[in-house]
Amino acid sequence: MKPYSILIVEDHPLQHLYLQNLLNELGDFLLEAAQDGNEALERLRQRDFDLVLTDLLMPGMDGVQFIQSLATLRCKPALAIMSAASRRMLMAASLVAKNLDVKVIGLISKPVAADALRSLVSQLNHKDRSPSPPAATAPAIDRHTLIQAMGNGQVQAWFQPKKSLANGRIVAAEALVRWMHPAQGVLLPAAFLPAIKAFDLEERLLWLVLKQAIHAQERWRQRGYEIPVSINLPTHLLNSHDLADRLLAFVLEHQGIPGMICFELMECSVPQDISNFYAGACRLRIKGFGLSQDDFGKGYSSYLNLVSTPFTELKIDQALVQGCHDNEGMASALASIIALGRKLGLTVVAEGVETPQQLALLRKIDCTQVQGFLISHAVSSEQFQQLLNNDGPATSH
Secondary structure, X not given: OOOEEEEEEOOOHHHHHHHHHHHHHHOOEEEEEEOOHHHHHHHHHHOOOOEEEEEOOOOOOOHHHHHHHHOOOOOOOXXXXXXXXXXXXXXXXXXXXXXXXXOEEEEEEXXXXXHHHHHHHHHHHHHHHOOOOOOOOOOOOOHHHHXXXXXXXXXXXXXXXXXXXXXXXXXXXXXXXXXXXXXXXXXXXXXXHHHHHHOOOHHHHHHHHHHHHHHHHHHHHHOOOOOOEEEEEEHHHHHOOOHHHXXXXXXXXXXXXXXXXXXXXEOOOOOOOHHHHHXXXXXXXXXXXXXXXXXXXXXXXOHHHHHHOOOOEEEEOHHHHOOHHHOHHHHHHHHHHHHHHHHOOOEEEEOOOOOHHHHHHHHHOOOOEEOOOOOOXXXXXXXXXXXXXXXXXXXXX
């Protein structure tokens, strides 16, 4: 396999030499060094790198400015940030990168230890073999094309498994939408969900995903597997006062089981009136559906909402999960949230689990379930059945 190419951005020559020696001891890498952000950007414009390892505190263009410039490049390498500054400073810089769609695979405190670089190399290997579908260029989308794709089976519900940390088995799934585009291949939600929203097709998509999820559950049930499925529900749809009634009627019409469907209340939108949020949430639970607070720790999700709404599940945002194993403050916050969720009687699910270290910490602090690329990316219902088969014999009967 071709060696990874790594660009080290560090203004101190001795640090350059030290980092190069450490990395050379860990493997066969193509290493280059830049003394500042401007030189690094010039190198990145000339050729692609697998990883950029950058200091945060540099004269001239600082590390944050460099990250902002890095995000404008056509081909973005993975990023690792190192600094003698506080862990909170590192976390803040990583959030700059992540919100600019730059993949951060390491936060390293100075002085840099060999173990920190060993973990970074492990992350680089994991990123390289992550089985997520390749990104495709978004096609030009109009309303008619979307409706046609939703009607002819191109827009599909795929399923990402949730594993129990108590027994290691797949115990649930989240339905995530994919567009099997005839020319562009598999399109991820970011390529077409903005158009779905712009053309006011979110409820139409909800019915499509719900129907496909119910049919997938029935196929799994025939093989002996009872798998609850979570489905994303934009909260502004709760402005429709009869939504819970229509959802129940739809599920029953298609021989589904309300208690096997959990709606994840998304933060991509808000109801016109907060009373619609509480009313809709209550009525969904009255109808027997599960209810999840999605992306807790991000956006407007709050402790008040959590304790005042009849949720059955709490999903912790991946931003709190990633980096938790080597950040004491983050780990403490995560443990507190999980403890609160369990005291409220909720199933607590950690999203975005990508490393064995994250998994080990989540198990240690008594998280209920996990999902993420370490477990599996989203797959078709047929492939999900194969995951269930590999997981072990059915236990539903």
